[in-house]
Amino acid sequence: xxxxxxxxxxxxxxxxxxxxxxxxxxxDVVGLESRPEGPHIPLGCSLVFAPGWEVDSxxxxxxxxxxxxxxLFDCHLACFWPAHVxxxxxxxxxxxxxxxxxxxxxxKLDLVFP
Amino acid sequence: MNHGASRKSALAAxxxxxxAVAIVAARAAPAVPGMPASPLPASAAPVQAAADDDGYPxxxxxxxxxxxxxxxxxxxxxxxxISYERKTPEGWQTSVRRMVALNDVSLGPDxxxxxxxxxxxRQGLAPGELEPGRFEVERRLIEHVYEADRDVENTCIQCHSxxxxxxxxxxxxxxxxxxxxxxxLYPLVDFQGFQRGGDGPQPVDEAIDHLSETFPLETPEWSxxxxxxxxxxxxxxxxxxxxxxxxxRIFGTVEISAGDAPDEFRSQAxxxxxxxxxxxxxxxxxxxxxGYQWRGRSNPGGAxxxxxxxxxDRGWQRMTGRWFSGAYDEFGPDxxxxxxxxxxxxxxxxxxxxRAGSSSAEVRVHGVGLxxxxxxxxxxxxxxxxxxxxxxxxxxxxxxxVSVDEGAAVGGRDLFVGGVSLADAIQVHDGVDRLExxxxxxxxxxxxxxxxxxxxxYDAIGWDDGPDGEPNTEDDLRLGRVPVTWSMEEYTAxxxxxxxxxxxxxxxxxxxxxxxxxxxxxxxxxxxxxxxVWVVATHxxxxxxxxxxxxxxxxxxxxxxxxxxxxxxxxx
Numbered sequence: 001x002x003x004x005x006x007x008x009x010x011x012x013x014x015x016x017x018x019x020x021x022x023x024x025x026x027x028d029v030v031g032l033e034s035r036p037e038g039p040h041i042p043l044g045c046s047l048v049f050a051p052g053w054e055v056d057s058x059x060x061x062x063x064x065x066x067x068x069x070x071x072l073f074d075c076h077l078a079c080f081w082p083a084h085v086x087x088x089x090x091x092x093x094x095x096x097x098x099x100x101x102x103x104x105x106x107x108k109l110d111l112v113f114p
Numbered sequence: 115m116n117h118g119a120s121r122k123s124a125l126a127a128x129x130x131x132x133x134a135v136a137i138v139a140a141r142a143a144p145a146v147p148g149m150p151a152s153p154l155p156a157s158a159a160p161v162q163a164a165a166d167d168d169g170y171p172x173x174x175x176x177x178x179x180x181x182x183x184x185x186x187x188x189x190x191x192x193x194x195x196i197s198y199e200r201k202t203p204e205g206w207q208t209s210v211r212r213m214v215a216l217n218d219v220s221l222g223p224d225x226x227x228x229x230x231x232x233x234x235x236r237q238g239l240a241p242g243e244l245e246p247g248r249f250e251v252e253r254r255l256i257e258h259v260y261e262a263d264r265d266v267e268n269t270c271i272q273c274h275s276x277x278x279x280x281x282x283x284x285x286x287x288x289x290x291x292x293x294x295x296x297x298x299l300y301p302l303v304d305f306q307g308f309q310r311g312g313d314g315p316q317p318v319d320e321a322i323d324h325l326s327e328t329f330p331l332e333t334p335e336w337s338x339x340x341x342x343x344x345x346x347x348x349x350x351x352x353x354x355x356x357x358x359x360x361x362x363r364i365f366g367t368v369e370i371s372a373g374d375a376p377d378e379f380r381s382q383a384x385x386x387x388x389x390x391x392x393x394x395x396x397x398x399x400x401x402x403x404x405g406y407q408w409r410g411r412s413n414p415g416g417a418x419x420x421x422x423x424x425x426x427d428r429g430w431q432r433m434t435g436r437w438f439s440g441a442y443d444e445f446g447p448d449x450x451x452x453x454x455x456x457x458x459x460x461x462x463x464x465x466x467x468x469r470a471g472s473s474s475a476e477v478r479v480h481g482v483g484l485x486x487x488x489x490x491x492x493x494x495x496x497x498x499x500x501x502x503x504x505x506x507x508x509x510x511x512x513x514x515x516v517s518v519d520e521g522a523a524v525g526g527r528d529l530f531v532g533g534v535s536l537a538d539a540i541q542v543h544d545g546v547d548r549l550e551x552x553x554x555x556x557x558x559x560x561x562x563x564x565x566x567x568x569x570x571x572y573d574a575i576g577w578d579d580g581p582d583g584e585p586n587t588e589d590d591l592r593l594g595r596v597p598v599t600w601s602m603e604e605y606t607a608x609x610x611x612x613x614x615x616x617x618x619x620x621x622x623x624x625x626x627x628x629x630x631x632x633x634x635x636x637x638x639x640x641x642x643x644x645x646x647v648w649v650v651a652t653h654x655x656x657x658x659x660x661x662x663x664x665x666x667x668x669x670x671x672x673x674x675x676x677x678x679x680x681x682x683x684x685x686x
Contacts, residue, residue, distance in 0.1 A: 067639070
């Protein structure tokens with residue numbers, strides 16, 4: 001970046017970020033924990049769909065469908081996350097019966113034990 | 115047909131089965147009149163199901179009576195589907211629960227326990243077969259890689275852990291039917307992982323090929339194990355050693371006594387956290403399935419209830435596993451139980467490391483049957499370590515004062531005392547060179563509003579670089595937990611990331627408590643309080659280490675059989 005100057009705000013943020021990361025790295029002694037190599041996907045996490053449930057394809061949460069309540073009805077109706085959200089087809093046909101809008105009434109959703 | 119009514123009765127029946135959750139978790143079933151006893155006998159009377167060419171005959175009265183309506187029984191006693199698979203107790207319990215929830219099976223809790231016990235004993239897994247999948251039953255949040263076939267793994271883990279798959283054995287036809295069941299219950303699986311389109315074999319076909327070859331119904335391991343299988347005789351005193359993330363090492367004893375059946379036990383555990391001195395006492399009961407799979411529950415009904423999942427070794431001398439609790443099974447120690455015969459047992463030494471040049475450092479030897487009036491000369495830690503004094507107690511510990519020569523060689527020391535020994539009982543080091551935060555990648559789940567919180571505990575482990583002075587080499591010494599101050603830093607996934615303000619709090623003990631669930635109006639786009647952060651440990655002198663923490667959304671569905679059921683859900 002020595003011979004380049006950011007000409008807009010986004011480029012400025014990129015430069016600032018690069019400086020921050022360099023400082024972070026210098027603070028850590030060699031051999032300490034560093035950024036995990038590649039995405040870390042904890043056991044049982046579903047990620048392969050886009051986005052994943054617990055993590056996105058990079059192993060983080062930035063790409064998740066947010067807030068999750070916005071998507072719950074669809075997940076429920078379409079049985080899209082069978083191990084994460086109760087499915088309407090078989091196990092839990094009435095799961096959302098008390099909720100007109102998941103984003104508003106999400107507290108009424110019950111945790112389901114099949 | 116009135117669908118509403120039928121759904122209701124199915125739910126009520128599901129409630130009944132859910133009431134039977136202790137199936138695997140050791141709530142001993144009272145004898146049911148007219149029911150053939152299915153506990154594993156203590157000896158003789160082989161329970162090996164005489165496997166026919168394929169399929170195991172089933173002669174349990176309840177299974178025949180309750181399941182025959184759908185699962186036809188042939189002349190040799192084999193029932194469709196049931197006879198052609200082997201699973202863990204958890205696996206059988208999941209099947210029973212599904213049958214009750216979806217197929218209107220009427221089964222009382224005691225009957226359900228009998229069914230699970232019978233099938234786990236007759237059609238279970240041999241110890242060697244379970245070993246690669248122990249993380250599944252021990253509920254460990256690990257990063258698992260199924261090396262044998264990454265494509266098949268990719269097909270399965272789209273929805274669930276590979277542990278569910280590798281803890282089953284089936285005939286080829288059964289694996290095919292299992293895939294068909296997936297498609298019947300979850301029609302989207304074809305788009306999600308089973309099919310990729312185009313000509314040629316699809317992922318689901320490849321999975322069937324691989325699984326039926328790798329995990330067949332009949333194996334030499336199972337025929338060998340089932341021929342010798344019996345209820346283990348575990349009564350007696352056991353030395354307990356363990357490690358609980360966030361709290362450190364534990365030492366104590368477990369007194370095991372016989373229960374109502376040869377494969378049932380009662381246990382009384384008492385142990386101490388080595389760092390804090392906190393004492394814990396727990397009473398529990400358990401069932402040992404398939405001759406080696408301990409499933410117990412201690413302090414049942416209490417806030418401190420723990421599930422116990424352990425594996426008994428072949429010689430009945432050791433048990434290893436995990437005791438756990440929490441909405442996502444995230445709390446609890448890893449444990450090792452060692453049978454204490456007549457002589458002393460040394461479980462461990464705390465602290466696990468002493469610095470070269472230390473004088474009169476206090477070191478405690480934990481175990482069972484240790485001398486009440488110990489002679490310091492009897493404790494031999496090898497070159498460079500001198501034991502100056504020794505004070506006994508109730509036999510569970512001896513407190514030593516040790517001095518370590520300034521020039522003592524850096525490395526592990528074996529302890530010999532009273533005819534017993536402990537390898538690498540203590541590490542002699544020359545200072546903490548670096549830190550490691552475990553786990554490297556943790557996960558917590560927001561909760562506390564409508565759904566329970568999922569916590570994450572961290573430990574800071576100190577390392578000595580060893581004689582070569584190079585980090586991450588074979589001669590490095592692990593020094594155990596070291597005192598640190600905990601903090602969080604932003605993990606930059608997006609520009610101007612603000613996750614750290616919302617995800618929750620990291621306590622002084624390294625235990626992360628996530629923030630509340632639900633949309634957060636203060637965040638852009640009403641995001642939940644999810645995010646990625648670094649968990650940072652700082653030791654004296656500014657030594658730092660960090661680990662990645664994912665704070666993510668709740669699970670809205672739990673298949674885990676032991677999860678409690680909110681009051682009011684089970685009213686028929």
